[in-house]
Amino acid sequence: MDHFTPLSSLLGGAMIGAAALLLLAGAGRIAGISGIAARLLPPGGVADALPRFLFLLGLVLAPLLYAAATGRGFAPVMQAHGPLLLLAGLLVGFGAVWGNGCTSGHGVCGLSRLSVRSLVATVVFMAAGFLTVWVMRHV
Amino acid sequence: MSENLFSRSLLHLAAGLLFGLGLVVSGMADPGKVLGFLDLGAIPSGGWDPSLAFVMGGAIAVGLPGFRLIPRWNRPWFAAKFELPTRRDIDSRILLGPSIFGVGWGLAGLCPGPAFTALAGGSGAALGFVLAMLLGMALARWLAAR
Structure with missing residues (x-):
């Protein structure tokens, strides 16, 4: 339990919720990251490409802003490598679009909207994630 | 509503920044910490990290009242109307998609948000994950459109 961070995780979670509400209040949309990213891809022709791109740019710039403000470095350590990492990316992207959402769209926004569909997703x-880590680490 | 495009663009940038900062502050930008939550097998040894549940709790505590109140407005600040999901059916895709997504999530500890913030670390591995993820998304869109 030495890495358990209840306070900063609660605070960061509240910031994520606030970001979702900002998008809802200003643009009337769900802050679903897979949806925002996928709609920039072919087959395209979806409106609001510039705002969507800027949302993703904000995600990429955020850690740099954090690092500049706090003086702490940002160097996430990858937990999978080579072909397995690429396979994971492929599955995450395909599954998120096939299921109409990911951790943000279904997890944060969907549960906040009390959507049964998002609760199921x-x-x-979560179950698939638990099982996968179980198989990778304990079987 | 193109007169609002500039405002909507700034709003999306601000929301992306705040979302990304939330991911970093919460620890969820670190794939090792996400896997620390998904590793239920570590409970007996005391190595399980429940932090992700607190992230969800914090996000939903803020989101719940907002998603209840804001959609009752006449319209959003910079758009003509609210465009929220209306589907309620449980079809095969809402079971199959998250199953596939969850396996990838469990393999790498990355979902789409932390994948994009990971790009800030500048590693080729993070870029490779994001490109593979975008390929998977495009593939699903192409299959769904057929």
Whole structure:
């Protein structure tokens, strides 16, 4: 339990919730990151490409802003490598679009909207995540 | 509504920044910490990290009242109307998609948000994950459109 961070995780979670509400209040949309990213891809022709791109740019710039403000470095350590990492990316992207959402769209926004569809999706991807880590680390 | 495009663009940038900062502050930008939550097998040894549940709790505590109140407005600040999901059916895709997504999530500890913030670390591995993820998304869109 030495890495357990209840306070900063609660605070960061509240910031994520606030970001979702900002998008809802200003643009009337769900802050679903897979949806925002996928709609920039072919087959395209979806409106609001510039705002969507800027949302993703904000995600990429945020750690740099954090590092500049706090003086702490930002160097996330990858937990999978080579072909396995690429396979994971492929599955994450395909599954998120096939299921109409990911941790943000279903997990954060969907549960906040009390959507049963999103609750089902969240339970399923949590279960699949638990099982996968179990197989990778304990079997 | 193109007169609002500039405002909507700034709003999306601000929301992306705040979302990304939330991921970093919460620890969820670190794939090792996400896997620390998904590793239920570590409970007996005391190595399980429940932090991700607190992230969800914090996000939903803020989101719940907002998603209840804001959609009752006449319209959003910079758009003509609210465009929220209306589907309620449980079809095969809402079971199959998250199953596939969850396996990838469990393999790498990365979902789409932390994948994009990971790009800030500048590693080729993070870029490789994001490109593979975008390929998977495009593939699903192409299959769904057929």
